[in-house]
Amino acid sequence: DSGVTQTPKHLITATGQRVTLRCSPRSGDLSVYWYQQSLDQGLQFLIQYYNGEERAKGNILERFSAQQFPDLHSELNLSSLELGDSALYFCASGGTGDTGELFFGEGSRLTVL
Amino acid sequence: AQSVTQPDIHITVSEGASLELRCNYSYGATPYLFWYVQSPGQGLQLLLKYFSGDTLVQGIKGFEAEFKRSQSSFNLRKPSVHWSDAAEYVCAVVTTSGTYKYIFGTGTRLKVLA
Numbered sequence: 001d002s003g004v005t006q007t008p009k010h011l012i013t014a015t016g017q018r019v020t021l022r023c024s025p026r027s028g029d030l031s032v033y034w035y036q037q038s039l040d041q042g043l044q045f046l047i048q049y050y051n052g053e054e055r056a057k058g059n060i061l062e063r064f065s066a067q068q069f070p071d072l073h074s075e076l077n078l079s080s081l082e083l084g085d086s087a088l089y090f091c092a093s094g095g096t097g098d099t100g101e102l103f104f105g106e107g108s109r110l111t112v113l
Numbered sequence: 114a115q116s117v118t119q120p121d122i123h124i125t126v127s128e129g130a131s132l133e134l135r136c137n138y139s140y141g142a143t144p145y146l147f148w149y150v151q152s153p154g155q156g157l158q159l160l161l162k163y164f165s166g167d168t169l170v171q172g173i174k175g176f177e178a179e180f181k182r183s184q185s186s187f188n189l190r191k192p193s194v195h196w197s198d199a200a201e202y203v204c205a206v207v208t209t210s211g212t213y214k215y216i217f218g219t220g221t222r223l224k225v226l227a
Binding site for chain 1: 145
């Protein structure tokens with residue numbers, strides 16, 4: 001158990017819809033990272049938050065947004081969904097300390113029909 | 114540009130056979146190096162990591178990896194594979210200039226034959 005909690009584990013929705021994925025980081029971790037893993041593709045970095053502030057942005061579409069709340073949980077909002085948005089979305093926390101190790105949640109599998 | 118290459122998308126080995134999964138990186142300095150394992154329906158679990166010192170590192174589940182600076186490689190090995198090792202293995206490089214930046218390989222899917 002990594003200590004990172006993601007909900008929901010599975011989500012099926014239709015094109016054009018909007019969904020929200022939730023992540024609770026490990027206790028004590030201030031950073032939250034969001035990654036997208038599509039079929040046969042590696043983990044693509046979307047965005048990082050640190051203590052409520054956006055720290056780094058990767059290949060995140062404009063239809064996607066995220067935020068980190070005062071209690072440090074984070075939400076990833078995906079809107080105007082397209083078939084190609086079907087993927088596993090991972091949240092991770094950590095990324096600090098001597099080696100910057102990341103701890104991953106179990107992921108949220110999004111299927112867009 | 115910084116990158117991580119895992120040349121083998123799929124590998125199939127027989128149970129009890131040895132295993133080597135390849136990982137090559139492109140980065141101007143010595144990065145931190147990680148191997149993660151991803152089982153179906155699970156998140157990524159850290160197998161082992163290298164950040165300094167002995168270039169042969171031991172990890173969990175009997176895995177080891179060797180950092181070879183001259184080859185920009187960090188290959189993962191296991192002397193005898195078990196059926197439960199079937200999973201996706203992902204190599205990651207963490208750049209060490211400024212804030213940590215993770216770069217992940219595309220993964221190698223391991224199949225184990227009984």
